[in-house]
Amino acid sequence: MPVRLVAKDIAQDEYDVYPICSLEAGKVFNGYHSLARYIIKKRTVIIDGYVGVFWNTIKTALNEYFTENGLTVNWVETSTYLKPQQEIATLIEPFLGTPEAVWGTKCTLLLHDLYQLDNFTGQLPNKATDINIVIGSGAALSGWDAPVIYVDLPKNELQFRMRAGAITNLGAYEVSEPFSMYKRFYFVDWVLLNNHKKQILSKISVIADGQWPEDINWIYKADLADGLNRLSQSVIRVRPWFEPGAWGGHWIRERIKNINKDVVNYAWSFELIVPENGLVFESDGYLLEVSFDFLMFNNQQEVLGIHAQKFGDEFPIRFDFLDTYDGGNLSIQCHPSLKYIQDNFGETITQDETYYILDCKDKAQVYLGFQDSIQPVEFRSVLEASQCDNNEVEITNYVQAHTAKKHDLFLIPNGTVHSAGANNLVLEISATPYIFTFKMYDWLRLDLDGNPRPINIEHAFNNLNFERKGEKVQAELISKQEIIGQGADWELVHVPTHQEHFYDVHRIEFDKDITVETHNQCHVMMLVEGSAITIKTANGTEQTFAYAETFVVPAAAESYTLTNLGKSRAKVIKAFLK
Structure with a gap:
């Protein structure tokens, strides 16, 4: 994803690979120099974040600015206080199965179990230096009374870095082959760090996007929360990403613009697989992606409505x-x-x-x-x-x-x-x-x-x-579709699922426009026939979606109107929890 998107050069009926939620001007800040100036004001900060972040790059870039301004810095790096690699391997071994096993089991440890916690928490800010920074995954475990800067990393970028041999698993010093690294990420690292992120959420002051090797964009958490609140009342679309595979085909590559064509095929599009998708915010053209779980931690009730108590912060x-x-x-x-x-x-x-x-x-x-x-x-x-x-x-x-x-x-x-x-x-x-x-x-x-x-x-x-x-x-096992509602220029088709499925499917077919109530339920939607539609929610938010784009209407949106922008009948799939 680019650091900055000055203008979108796509037609309304073209699939958008960088869907954004625009914020007011001055909300997303660019560059290590701006982040360094924020740190200078605070003097003592915690820089925590996800596995796969290039921590040395961040430290080096910030340190250059501090040095240029004659400031001394006490750096405390979390990697120094990890338990020995073999001790960590023994701790997590029960969750990884045998080496040849495809799957493990979700880790039940806590992030602090991987650290020499007494030594780590014993590292206090040095009053003799101008600035004190504890940096790395798990930095907030230090217990410092200081603002937390959280550096997030999209899962697709993490996996690109993994395959390139540019990163290791948490607590590992060597690169493994991608199969075993992904298994350890999925069943151990991501579980521990997602839980840690949730635990320290109230302490986070700044969220930064760590997906660019030489640049960074960041936002104040309060401004991000405003953006998340806005999404939770209107329409959500995650940033999709695409993967080749052994059986992959060519529909995606031939019909979706602005994706890498230099691949053998595309097998998958991660349209809405929220453990691996992010939300992109924009201000002054600068883009910032955060993981979907920020929305669920902050707004699960607005997103899931009557089903929030059952599923919590897990989007189902x-x-x-x-x-x-x-x-x-x-x-x-x-x-x-x-x-x-x-x-x-x-x-x-x-x-x-x-x-x-x-x-x-x-x-x-x-x-x-x-x-x-x-x-x-x-x-x-x-x-x-x-x-x-x-x-x-x-x-x-x-x-x-x-x-x-x-x-x-x-x-x-x-x-x-x-x-x-x-x-x-x-x-x-x-x-x-x-x-x-x-x-x-x-x-x-x-x-x-x-x-x-x-x-x-x-x-x-x-x-x-x-x-x-x-x-x-x-x-x-083959859905028997039936019309359950109709008007002069619209039909509502029930596309029933199996009794064991906890979700159901409708298809809304219409020529001009149609208004739908959420009834305090979340709707996951896609235009499956037609060129483009506009959706307008009860709070006045209006957005256009092209054929094959996935979008989510949260329960709190209350109602929305779909308007057909094409010349033929539009058909929209709506999946929802029973």
């Missing part, structure tokens, strides 16, 4: 794209039951999914449910033989294949065997968990680095529902 609905256009089939897979994901991985909700067909070619297919003749023992034997001997499996002997059509909704409650076939653009509407995919068969292909992709037959067979077979699949 996910939207993402699976792009197999001119690509390949996804693996034959299933997802864990609620008890299984809670007992084995420490999650609170499970990966219940649906596939909404946003676009597809003729004869595109979705694999879903078992053939009536399925024999579990035989199926497992064939899968294990394929994994062992690299044999192809005629998968339709066991799993049903269904023709996909635009606007179909395929229902995938946990335990259901499924896969998206080639030549689809799938809008995956799901519960938020997103990495717990048990692959049984992956068409004998390698990943983009030329390595075999993990197969998880044991986990899959601990969760597969073999009763979802035969005629039951058509009856129960």
Whole structure:
């Protein structure tokens, strides 16, 4: 993302990769010089933040300004007070499973467990120096009575740095291969640091965006809170990001501007996977991204309304794209039951999914449910033989294949065997968990680095529902859509989900405009047919969204009016909690 966005050169019907919430002038500050001047006024500060931040770069840039101004600085670096690397590795080992395991379990430690806390808290400001700074992840654990500057880092930038070997996990001194680093980030580092961020939220005075190696933008927390309050009453769109994959296609790359075209494909768009998406604020053209959890910590009641007590600060609905256009089939897979994901991985909700067909070619297919003749023992034997001997499996002997059509909704409650076939653009509407995919068969292909992709037959067979077979699949796992409301130029279509899904789906179809009440519920939305729409909420906020852009109307918005900007009928998907 650029440091500054002077003007947006996109048409109203073009997908925007840098959606912003504009603040008043003078709210986002640019550069280390401006941050240094803030620190000079305070004299003693805590600079805390996320894993993956280039702490040495920040220290060096600030120190240059202090030196130029003849100021002495006492730097206390948190990395000095981490426990020995092997001691930390022993502490977190129970949460990482075996080295070859794809998943771990959410860490139940606290961030301070990784530090030599007595030594750390014993480091006090030096009255003989002009400035005192404790810097690094966990800096607020020092206990200093000082303003906290929190340096946030978007998850996509963190993963780019990880793959480049530019960062390590928290408490590690060596770079590992990306597979193990991501697992440790997901199950340990992110858990500890998210909890820490929540605990110190009231102490934070400044939030900075650490995604640029040589620059920084920052904002006062009070001004960020004003922006979050504004979003929580109106419309939210996170910054999307895009990832290639072994089965990836070309719909995203060919139809979305301003993304890197120098990739083999795009398999995913992280439209709304909030553990890894951020919110972008703008002032005077300067951009600042913060993680979505700031909004949920600050405004969960306004966002989720009647469901806030149940889900707390965990946003429960996910939207993402699976792009197999001119690509390949996804693996034959299933997802864990609620008890299984809670007992084995420490999650609170499970990966219940649906596939909404946003676009597809003729004869595109979705694999879903078992053939009536399925024999579990035989199926497992064939899968294990394929994994062992690299044999192809005629998968339709066991799993049903269904023709996909635009606007179909395929229902995938946990335990259901499924896969998206080639030549689809799938809008995956799901519960938020997103990495717990048990692959049984992956068409004998390698990943983009030329390595075999993990197969998880044991986990899959601990969760597969073999009763979802035969005629039951058509009856129960393909949504039967019906019109439940209509007027002269609009229709409301119910696109029902499975009884096990805790969310439901409507499609609003209209020619001109239509007004919708939130009834104190959050709506997750996307224009799935048409060129562009405008949404105007009850508080007067107005925003335009193009085809395939995801946006969220929080419960506190109360009502909104959708206006069709195109010449043909607009169709908008609305997912909401039951």
